[in-house]
Amino acid sequence: MSLSSETVAAFTKGTGDHQSLDQGWNILAEQVSLPTAVLSRQALQNNQAWMTEYAARTGVRLAPHGKTSMAPELFSLQLQSGSWAMSLATAPQVVAASLAGVSRIIMANQLVGKHNMQLIAGQLQKGLEFYCFVDSIDNANALNQYFQAHGLQLNVLLEIGVRGGRCGVRGIAQADALAEIITTLPALRLRGVAFYEGVIHGIDAPQQIRRFVGDIRTMALTWHKQKRFAEGEVILTGAGSAWYDLVAEQMDSNSLPQDMAVVIRPGCYLIHDTGIYQDAQAGVKSRSRMACDIQGDLVSSLQVWAYVQSVPEPGMAIIGLGKRDAAFDAGLPTPMLHYRPGDKAPVPTPAHWQLTRIMDQHAMLKISAEDKLTVGDILCFSTSHPCLTMDKWRYLGIVDADYRIRQLIQTCF
Amino acid sequence: MSLSSETVAAFTKGTGDHQSLDQGWNILAEQVSLPTAVLSRQALQNNQAWMTEYAARTGVRLAPHGKTSMAPELFSLQLQSGSWAMSLATAPQVVAASLAGVSRIIMANQLVGKHNMQLIAGQLQKGLEFYCFVDSIDNANALNQYFQAHGLQLNVLLEIGVRGGRCGVRGIAQADALAEIITTLPALRLRGVAFYEGVIHGIDAPQQIRRFVGDIRTMALTWHKQKRFAEGEVILTGAGSAWYDLVAEQMDSNSLPQDMAVVIRPGCYLIHDTGIYQDAQAGVKSRSRMACDIQGDLVSSLQVWAYVQSVPEPGMAIIGLGKRDAAFDAGLPTPMLHYRPGDKAPVPTPAHWQLTRIMDQHAMLKISAEDKLTVGDILCFSTSHPCLTMDKWRYLGIVDADYRIRQLIQTCF
Numbered sequence: 065m066s067l068s069s070e071t072v073a074a075f076t077k078g079t080g081d082h083q084s085l086d087q088g089w090n091i092l093a094e095q096v097s098l099p100t101a102v103l104s105r106q107a108l109q110n111n112q113a114w115m116t117e118y119a120a121r122t123g124v125r126l127a128p129h130g131k132t133s134m135a136p137e138l139f140s141l142q143l144q145s146g147s148w149a150m151s152l153a154t155a156p157q158v159v160a161a162s163l164a165g166v167s168r169i170i171m172a173n174q175l176v177g178k179h180n181m182q183l184i185a186g187q188l189q190k191g192l193e194f195y196c197f198v199d200s201i202d203n204a205n206a207l208n209q210y211f212q213a214h215g216l217q218l219n220v221l222l223e224i225g226v227r228g229g230r231c232g233v234r235g236i237a238q239a240d241a242l243a244e245i246i247t248t249l250p251a252l253r254l255r256g257v258a259f260y261e262g263v264i265h266g267i268d269a270p271q272q273i274r275r276f277v278g279d280i281r282t283m284a285l286t287w288h289k290q291k292r293f294a295e296g297e298v299i300l301t302g303a304g305s306a307w308y309d310l311v312a313e314q315m316d317s318n319s320l321p322q323d324m325a326v327v328i329r330p331g332c333y334l335i336h337d338t339g340i341y342q343d344a345q346a347g348v349k350s351r352s353r354m355a356c357d358i359q360g361d362l363v364s365s366l367q368v369w370a371y372v373q374s375v376p377e378p379g380m381a382i383i384g385l386g387k388r389d390a391a392f393d394a395g396l397p398t399p400m401l402h403y404r405p406g407d408k409a410p411v412p413t414p415a416h417w418q419l420t421r422i423m424d425q426h427a428m429l430k431i432s433a434e435d436k437l438t439v440g441d442i443l444c445f446s447t448s449h450p451c452l453t454m455d456k457w458r459y460l461g462i463v464d465a466d467y468r469i470r471q472l473i474q475t476c477f
Numbered sequence: 478m479s480l481s482s483e484t485v486a487a488f489t490k491g492t493g494d495h496q497s498l499d500q501g502w503n504i505l506a507e508q509v510s511l512p513t514a515v516l517s518r519q520a521l522q523n524n525q526a527w528m529t530e531y532a533a534r535t536g537v538r539l540a541p542h543g544k545t546s547m548a549p550e551l552f553s554l555q556l557q558s559g560s561w562a563m564s565l566a567t568a569p570q571v572v573a574a575s576l577a578g579v580s581r582i583i584m585a586n587q588l589v590g591k592h593n594m595q596l597i598a599g600q601l602q603k604g605l606e607f608y609c610f611v612d613s614i615d616n617a618n619a620l621n622q623y624f625q626a627h628g629l630q631l632n633v634l635l636e637i638g639v640r641g642g643r644c645g646v647r648g649i650a651q652a653d654a655l656a657e658i659i660t661t662l663p664a665l666r667l668r669g670v671a672f673y674e675g676v677i678h679g680i681d682a683p684q685q686i687r688r689f690v691g692d693i694r695t696m697a698l699t700w701h702k703q704k705r706f707a708e709g710e711v712i713l714t715g716a717g718s719a720w721y722d723l724v725a726e727q728m729d730s731n732s733l734p735q736d737m738a739v740v741i742r743p744g745c746y747l748i749h750d751t752g753i754y755q756d757a758q759a760g761v762k763s764r765s766r767m768a769c770d771i772q773g774d775l776v777s778s779l780q781v782w783a784y785v786q787s788v789p790e791p792g793m794a795i796i797g798l799g800k801r802d803a804a805f806d807a808g809l810p811t812p813m814l815h816y817r818p819g820d821k822a823p824v825p826t827p828a829h830w831q832l833t834r835i836m837d838q839h840a841m842l843k844i845s846a847e848d849k850l851t852v853g854d855i856l857c858f859s860t861s862h863p864c865l866t867m868d869k870w871r872y873l874g875i876v877d878a879d880y881r882i883r884q885l886i887q888t889c890f
Contacts, residue, residue, distance in 0.1 A: 075573030075889050080592060094591035097569055131801075131838060153838040154797070156510055160488030173838065176784040176797060176853055178507035178818070179493060199787050202852040230839055231787040231795050371589040374612050374644040382644050384567070384589060387806065388544075388868055388890065405591070424864050425544060425566040425586065426643055439615040440589055451837050455801055456868065458890070476488050477801065477871070 076459050077389075078102075079472065088468040089461070091369055091442075092403055092410070098442065099370040099389045101453060102461040102469060107365030108141065108334060115333045116145045117358050122312040127151045127170050127301065129331025132451045135460070136164035137473040138334060149193075151329040155180035158194070160476035162187040170221070170301060171196040172258065172329055174203055174231060181210045188216050195299065197223040197258045199232050201245055208249035217251055221258035221299060224280055226272075229263035236283050243292055254292065256299030257284045261307050270351065273307055277314040288321060296323075303328035306344035309352035332450050336362045339395045339448020364446045366453060367463070368397055372441040373426070378433035383443060386425040390445065391452035396422055397445035399429065404441050410467075413443065489872050490802075491515075492885065501881040502874070504782055504855075505816055505823070511855065512783040512802045514866060515874040515882060520778030521554065521747060528746050529558045530771050535725040540564045540583050540714065542744025545864045548873070549577035550886040551747060562606075564742040568593035571607070573889035575600040583634070583714060584609040585671065585742055587616055587644060594623045601629050608712065610636040610671050612645050614658055621662035630664055634671035634712060637693055639685075642676035649696050656705055667705065669712030670697045674720050683764065686720055690727040701734060716741035719757035722765035745863050749775045752808045752861020777859045779866060780876070781810055785854040786839070791846035796856060799838040803858065804865035809835055810858035812842065817854050823880075826856065 073082045078100030080089035089095040091102070119126045125148035130139055139150050139161060149168035152158045158169050175184060175196045188194055198204050198220040211218045224239055225232020233239050239257075246254045259280055261273045284300055287293060300320075303311035308328045317326040332341045345362050348355050370385035390397045396419040403410035414435070421428040431437055447453050454460070455477045461469030486495045491513030493502035502508040504515070532539045538561035543552055552563050552574060562581035565571045571582050588597055588609045601607060611617050611633040624631045637652050638645020646652050652670075659667045672693055674686045697713055700706060713733075716724035721741045730739040745754045758775050761768050783798035803810045809832040816823035827848070834841040844850055860866050867873070868890045874882030 071576055074576060075569050077567065077569040077890075097567075097592045097596060098590055154490065154510075156488050156490040163484055163487055173797075174786045174852070176786050177511050179510045180784075183510060199789060200852050203787075206853055225789055227790060228793075229789075230836070230841070231789055234790055371593075373587045373589050374616075376612060376638055376642075376644055377640060377647055380641075384586075387865060392806070393800065423643070428643070439587070439613050440619055452800060456890075458871075477490075477869075 072458070078457065078461070079459060080469070085469070085472065088470050091463070091467045091469065092405070094405055096461070096469060099368060099385045100461060101366065101368045101389065101457045102463045103335065104365045104367065105462050105464055105470070107336070107363045108138070110360060111334050111336055111362050111365060112141055112145045114358060114360055114362055115330065118355060119328070121354055121358070123317040124312045124315070124326045124328050127327045127329050128334065129153070129172065129304070129329045130161055131157060132331035133335060133454050134160065134476045135454070135473045136161070136476065139164060139166055142334065148327060151331070155183040157476070159183050159187060162190070162192050164476070167191070168193040169195070170327070170329065172260070173197055174199060174223075175207060176203060178210070181207070185211065185214050185216055195219040195221050195255060197221050197231065198246065198252070199223040199225065199242070201242060204242065204246050204249060204252060208251045212251035217253055219253050219255040220246060221256045221301060222246065222254065223258045225259065226264055226276060230260065232259060236279065239283060243287065247292060253294035255294055255296060256301065259302040260304065261302055261311060262304040270310060273310045274314050277302065277311055281315055284324070288324060298324040299327055300324060301327040301329060303330060305330040305332040305341055306347065309348045309355055313352070333362055335366050335450035335454070336364045337366065337448050337450050338364045338398050338446040341450070366447055366450055367400075368445045368447060368453065370443055370445065372437055372439055372443065375437055375439060379431055381429040381431055381437050383419070383427040383429050384425070385427045385445065386423055388424055389453075389456055390447050391449040392422045393449060393452055395448035396427070397447045399443050400446050401444035402437070402441060403444070404438065410444060485871070491870065491874070492872060493882070498882075498885065501883050504876070504880045504882065505818070507818055509874070509882060512781060512798045513874060514779065514781045514802065514870045515876045516748065517778045517780065518875050518877055518883070520749070520776045521551070523773060524747050524749055524775050524778060525554055525558045527771060527773060527775055528743065531768060532741070534767055534771070536730040537725045537728070537739045537741050540740045540742050541747065542566070542585065542717070542742045543574055544570060545744035546748060546867050547573065547889045548867070548886045549574070549889065552577060552579055555747065561740060564744070568596040570889070572596050572600060575603070575605050577889070580604070581606040582608070583740070583742065585673070586610055587612060587636075588620060589616060591623070594620070598624065598627050598629055601631075608632040608634050608668060610634050610644065611659065611665070612636040612638065612655070614655060617655065617659050617662060617665060621664045625664035630666055632666050632668040633659060634669045634714060635659065635667060636671045638672065639677055639689060643673065645672060649692060652696060656700065660705060666707035666709075668707055668709060669714065672715040673717065674715055674724060675717035683723060686723045687727050690715065690724055694728055697737070701737060711737045712740055713737060714740040714742060716743060718743040718745040718754055719760065722761045722768055726765070746775055748779050748863035748867070749777045750779065750861050750863050751777045751811050751859040754863070779860055779863055780813075781858045781860060781866065783856055783858065785850055785852055785856065788850055788852060792844055794842040794844055794850050796832070796840045796842050797838070798840045798858065799836055801837055802866075802869055803860050804862040805835045806862060806865055808861035809840070810860045812856050813859050814857035815850070815854060816857070817851065823857060
């Protein structure tokens with residue numbers, strides 16, 4: 065059932081001779097197979113520093129969503145910079161992070177199903193500090209039954225959603241009713257409230273989000289006064305990578321009681337992109353004075369390098385890069401750099417070079433009939449939506465500014 | 478850099494307790510974490526038998542495209558049923574298949590780039606019988622230079638494409654000119670002609686494809702008479718999973734010279750689907766008497782099982798299944814079965830249950846307000862476009878008709 069790690073290394077796309085990694089693999093010298101996906105070390109460090117600073121200034125804690133990268137080495141970077149916890153989406157993801165040494169995890173999702181509960185119970189028994197979302201009586205009862213039978217207690221965060229959105233009870237009255245029940249279940253500890261505002265769309269999304277978050281804050285303060293929460297700090301958690309400024313601002317954590325903490329869960333900030341999350345960050349900067357006051361900004365760290373495979377007719381090049389290699393659900397990859405092996409350095413691509421279509425293993429690049437693009441030339445692309453590029457790669461290189469891969473990191477999808 | 482195989486097994490989504498696999502994991506008894514993707518053993522065997530019979534009746538050879546599954550266990554099934562070779566798309570894919578024991582491979586693509594050539598050279602030195610496509614003078618020269626320097630000979634198939642399509646020279650005159658050059662390059666052996674008709678679209682696609690394939694056949698026969706091909710059998714290869722009947726029919730392999738072989742490269746037939754390839758196969762049956770004469774038909778073998786995670790408002794259920802788990806580029810997954818743990822058997826889902834949206838880790842299911850769907854219920858989905866579901870899973874279960882996983886197969890993406 066299992067291939068040896070030597071075998072896995074040998075077929076791993078986008079890597080070089082594994083014996084020579086300690087000397088680095090130069091992408092421009094064609095020391096790796098293309099296509100390859102790599103992350104800029106400098107960009108990762110910049111992005112983590114930026115978000116750490118943002119959290120410090122707004123008094124919120126970070127539980128970065130690890131589902132984006134599923135890369136333990138990146139979890140380490142995030143935790144070493146002071147993130148309070150990691151967020152994950154599924155039980156197997158929690159197991160992967162816990163085995164990699166993450167000791168505090170928010171599963172930003174319902175825990176459903178016998179085997180999934182068993183996976184989490186196994187990590188609780190090893191000492192993992194764990195929180196998951198609950199939004200229904202059925203689920204609360206199922207969790208209570210399972211964990212009580214196993215002599216364990218489970219920290220839960222009551223999830224509140226919006227009509228037409230995703231999970232979460234709809235409205236304060238439903239939340240009240242569910243909280244009432246949870247507090248009667250011996251194996252469950254109601255440790256806070258959770259939400260995900262990223263499903264709110266439309267022109268008045270900022271106003272809707274402010275109101276939504278404000279209502280949750282008020283409710284949580286009421287419950288706090290009523291001593292509805294279990295012993296320990298009360299966790300208020302929301303925020304993806306698009307609206308974290310509104311969540312931080314509206315939660316106003318500095319004016320909350322000492323034993324209440326605001327935890328935000330952005331996932332995409334670390335890798336970032338030149339598509340939907342670049343746009344989202346521009347939105348943050350347009351709204352938040354605090355975000356503008358921080359030096360620098362998030363930058364896209366993910367590069368996908370690929371060969372020109374064919375230039376079969378004027379105005380069209382076929383690139384050796386496909387849906388197997390890069391996200392395509394929120395815009396196609398964007399050409400950034402052009403390099404001809406043997407040249408001194410890559411040069412920026414002209415603005416009119418654009419991908420027009422992507423297939424499983426190929427992409428079509430529109431160029432002009434006069435452009436000098438040759439089979440064997442190398443292009444570097446940036447992407448939109450980091451999550452769906454990351455899960456196409458079992459290993460990604462970490463590159464320095466000289467496009468040399470210095471390290472391979474493993475993903476655990 | 479590498480996790481141990483125990484660690485990888487522990488975080489592998491969609492599996493059960495690895496110690497107990499020899500007893501089988503019952504999906505309905507919740508012995509695996511959901512979501513899980515599994516393949517029906519019976520459906521795989523049916524599909525392979527059907528396509529083997531089709532190839533036998535039409536006198537074509539099979540080189541199934543392995544990029545779809547990248548699963549060595551499935552390559553074995555395909556080869557043991559008499560497939561002549563496997564097709565693959567990239568150099569790392571070729572390495573994976575070769576390491577898994579596949580001894581004859583068509584890389585249905587150009588081989589571009591120094592490290593990619595190095596990967597192939599390594600397998601040639603180990604005795605792999607290998608063919609790749611060439612469609613440009615630049616690429617032919619680069620290949621000749623690399624393989625000559627390494628004392629190796631490379632079998633190439635000249636690729637012919639269509640205007641506005643993908644790779645391949647455009648038209649017979651260009652093909653003639655390129656063939657002329659290839660025959661002067663000492664490290665290259667022109668072993669045949671290749672094409673991919675799957676990029677031809679539109680209402681008159683069948684007519685266009687017939688003409689395209691017919692022209693290639695005529696050209697190949699001329700080259701054969703002119704003794705342009707290198708020594709050995711001449712390979713004529715085309716056909717994805719949508720138009721293989723037209724290719725087989727038009728190539729009419731029984732009337733070709735003894736030393737010319739037609740090789741078709743469908744990839745999706747083995748796993749099949751209930752979406753675009755189901756439609757394509759209906760097209761085959763509508764055109765081909767030969768296909769209709771074969772007993773039975775291709776059936777979808779891929780099942781994705783997931784939990785109902787939340788039923789937050791009437792008419793809507795949130796399913797624990799996302800872009801991380803299933804293809805979404807050619808239609809969303811289709812609900813097939815509904816099972817409530819403890820029930821005797823799954824029942825077919827009503828036709829009005831349909832996914833309306835998919836996010837990274839969730840999907841939204843439209844139901845009616847009266848439907849009795851509960852958190853913890855299990856749904857089984859079929860999919861459209863097998864390739865992009867397969868590459869989301871490092872291991873997939875092989876299930877028997879009782880929904881028990883009997884074996885795990887590994888993918889090598």
